Amino acid sequence: MVLVIMSFLIKEVTVLPGPTWKPYSLERRVSMLVMLKSYIKATEIVNKAVRLIRLERTVLHDNAFFPLSVRVVARIENQTWHEDLTSPETERYTLITNDIKSNVTSFYSNYPGLQVSVVVDQYRRNGSVIAEFTIMYNASNFSLIEQLNQSMTSIGHLHNMPLELKQLTPENGKPDLRLRAVPHFSQE
Numbered sequence: 001m002v003l004v005i006m007s008f009l010i011k012e013v014t015v016l017p018g019p020t021w022k023p024y025s026l027e028r029r030v031s032m033l034v035m036l037k038s039y040i041k042a043t044e045i046v047n048k049a050v051r052l053i054r055l056e057r058t059v060l061h062d063n064a065f066f067p068l069s070v071r072v073v074a075r076i077e078n079q080t081w082h083e084d085l086t087s088p089e090t091e092r093y094t095l096i097t098n099d100i101k102s103n104v105t106s107f108y109s110n111y112p113g114l115q116v117s118v119v120v121d122q123y124r125r126n127g128s129v130i131a132e133f134t135i136m137y138n139a140s141n142f143s144l145i146e147q148l149n150q151s152m153t154s155i156g157h158l159h160n161m162p163l164e165l166k167q168l169t170p171e172n173g174k175p176d177l178r179l180r181a182v183p184h185f186s187q188e
Contacts, residue, residue, distance in 0.1 A: 069136040070145050071121075071169045074152065076129045077162035085123040093123065096131070103159040104135055107151070114139055130166065145170055 076096070084090035088097075101118045108116050115138040124130045137144055145168070152158055152165040 067137070067140045068142070068144070069134055069171045070148070071132070071134050071167070071171055072148075072165070073130065073132050073167035074158070074163040074165050075126070076131055077156070077164060079129040081125045081129055085129060096123070096129070099161060100131060100133055100158075103161040107148070107159040108144065111144075114144070131163075134171070142170070 079096065082092055084092050085096070087093060097120045100120060104116055104118045108114055117136040119134045119136070121132040121134060124132070135148070148158070149165070149168050152163055152168070156162055156164060
């Protein structure tokens with residue numbers, strides 16, 4: 001349909017069939033062609049965005065791949081607040097995000113076959129930097145969360161990153177009985 005309309009606009013046809021058969025000027029045809037090209041480009045962008053969203057849901061959030069996740073809220077001990085931590089496009093935001101991701105990955109590096117994905121939701125100010133992030137696991141093993149809780153509460157570190165745990169909340173999966181105290185751990 002779009003190709004038929006485009007070819008019609010490009011050719012020397014100057015009228016459209018209708019009740020009054022009015023001729024279209026060259027300017028009008030060019031204007032219609034530009035609008036059609038804009039529509040096609042917008043449609044391509046929307047379709048690409050939809051594909052990316054579907055891919056993200058499949059890879060990151062589909063229960064078949066990551067059946068367990070935990071939401072973490074923690075104060076970063078060695079960071080002072082900067083306003084550029086509110087924007088994911090800034091270098092500081094990217095550096096701290098990459099630091100969190102690499103420390104989570106290193107913390108779980110002794111588990112063969114385990115894959116983790118980390119999504120930083122935001123940084124906020126509360127006297128210092130509070131990080132809110134989600135860790136997704138490709139295994140339904142609540143002992144992974146128990147070990148994270150133990151490390152962050154007893155030694156105050158996530159691998160090599162000093163963090164003070166404020167809240168640790170599993171978001172999906174079925175908690176086993178040993179984890180009753182952990183599903184909503186809060187020190188705020």
